Amino acid sequence: MQSLVASILALFFLLGALEARYNLQDDVVVSAAIIVDQNGHGNFTTVQQAIDSIPSNNSQWTRIHINHAIYIEKVVVPKDKPYILLEGDLDHYPVIEFGDGGNVVTSPTFIAHADNFIAKNIIFKCSFLSVQDTLSDARGRHYFYECTIKGAIDFIFGSGQSLYEKCQIVSVTDVIGFPGYITANGRGGPDDPAGFVFKDCHVSGTGPINLGRAYGNHSRVLFSGTYMENIITPQGWMAAWNTGNEDLISYSEANCSGPGADLSQRVTWEKKLSDEEVESLTNAAKFIDQDGWLAKQPK
Structure with a gap:
């Protein structure tokens, strides 16, 4: 898909x-x-x-x-x-x-x-405005460009294989009164290609909010080149349903900026990806367009 x-x-x-x-x-x-x-x-x-x-x-x-x-x-x-x-x-x-x-x-x-x-x-x-489950990125390969997505709890969720580029990610946790979660990715296994990749995005709004919590036991999320306002929780991520299996989760940040991108207190199990691994996920041709479907759509 x-x-x-x-x-x-x-x-x-x-x-x-x-x-x-x-x-x-x-x-x-x-x-x-x-x-x-x-x-x-x-x-x-x-x-x-x-x-x-x-x-x-x-x-x-x-x-x-x-x-x-x-x-x-x-x-x-x-x-x-x-x-x-x-x-x-x-x-x-x-x-x-x-x-x-x-x-x-x-x-x-x-x-x-x-x-x-x-x-x-x-x-x-x-x-x-939705608070929880705003965008169901359920399954398949998707490319989101210059979208604005708002919510407070798991507001980008599902098992999709998706690239979000230059999107506005807006937290509204002030309406719930406790820390929320941007993502709840449901990647289910080590060979599952699913994952959410945020490239050159902007995270803003009200906090505190976590970057994600693990809905699947091999949940995968990457924020790359993204500006984060001062609303991200210090730990950044939660294992949630997969507490005790943190080694299976792939949560990463690469080349992000802003006061919310401070890595000093992030969870110890956050993955540090190599430049090559980051490029393989943020390059649309490698992550979601291996068969060239983006170029071959009807005009």
């Missing part, structure tokens, strides 16, 4: 992080185009109507172009509707937003269950 999430400039509240499996093709052809225009100048006035119009078990790429507007709706891409390219205008991004509460299954603004799904040039927005 792979997915691309780029140029998202607002609060993320998605289940599965726009999960998709990308089947590589030498010549990618988009066979049909659908236009969504809120003012009635396209094929449909809502994003969900456009998705619903695509036949089940579709086998050809279909482009859904969304004209600029604020679309207040929950959107679901069912598992039986693959090969969808959802795109907005490059200069005037459309906004998909909704305000709701509940669990991680029922409350997301946008859910993609289908394989072979791509979204670009779209703002996904919620009208409220």
Whole structure:
């Protein structure tokens, strides 16, 4: 599974992080185009109507172009509707937003269950702030670029294999009154490629907050080149469910800066990675794009 999430400039509240499996093709052809225009100048006035119009078990790429507007709706891409390219205008991004509460299954603004799904040039927005489990990075390979993600407890969680680049990670632990956790990575074994990598990001907001706690017994998280404001707990990490097996956990920091990046009181079991190991995780081509799927998506 792979997915691309780029140029998202607002609060993320998605289940599965726009999960998709990308089947590589030498010549990618988009066979049909659908236009969504809120003012009635396209094929449909809502994003969900456009998705619903695509036949089940579709086998050809279909482009859904969304004209600029604020679309207040929950959107679901069912598992039986693959090969969808959802795109907005490059200069005037459309906004998909909704305000709701509940669990991680029922409350997301946008859910993609289908394989072979791509979204670009779209703002996904919620009208409220999540505290716990904001972003379910459940499984598959994902690339998040210039996203803003807010929360207090495990607000980036799951077993995904994901690179977060130049993202704003915003803590809101003031609303809970005790230290929270940015990540809860569920990597389950030594050969599991999963892990969360934060490259050139900015961690801000209210504290104190831990960088992560181990949801899986081989949990893996790396913060690299990231600026951390003075909100990070001195210890930085917690073994949580895997206390006693800290040697299996891979939590690391490399070349980070800011008052929150002080390593002097970090947990003794934090991993010190070599330059080569850091590069293998922060280089998209090596960590999430070994088969070149990012370059081979439909244009």
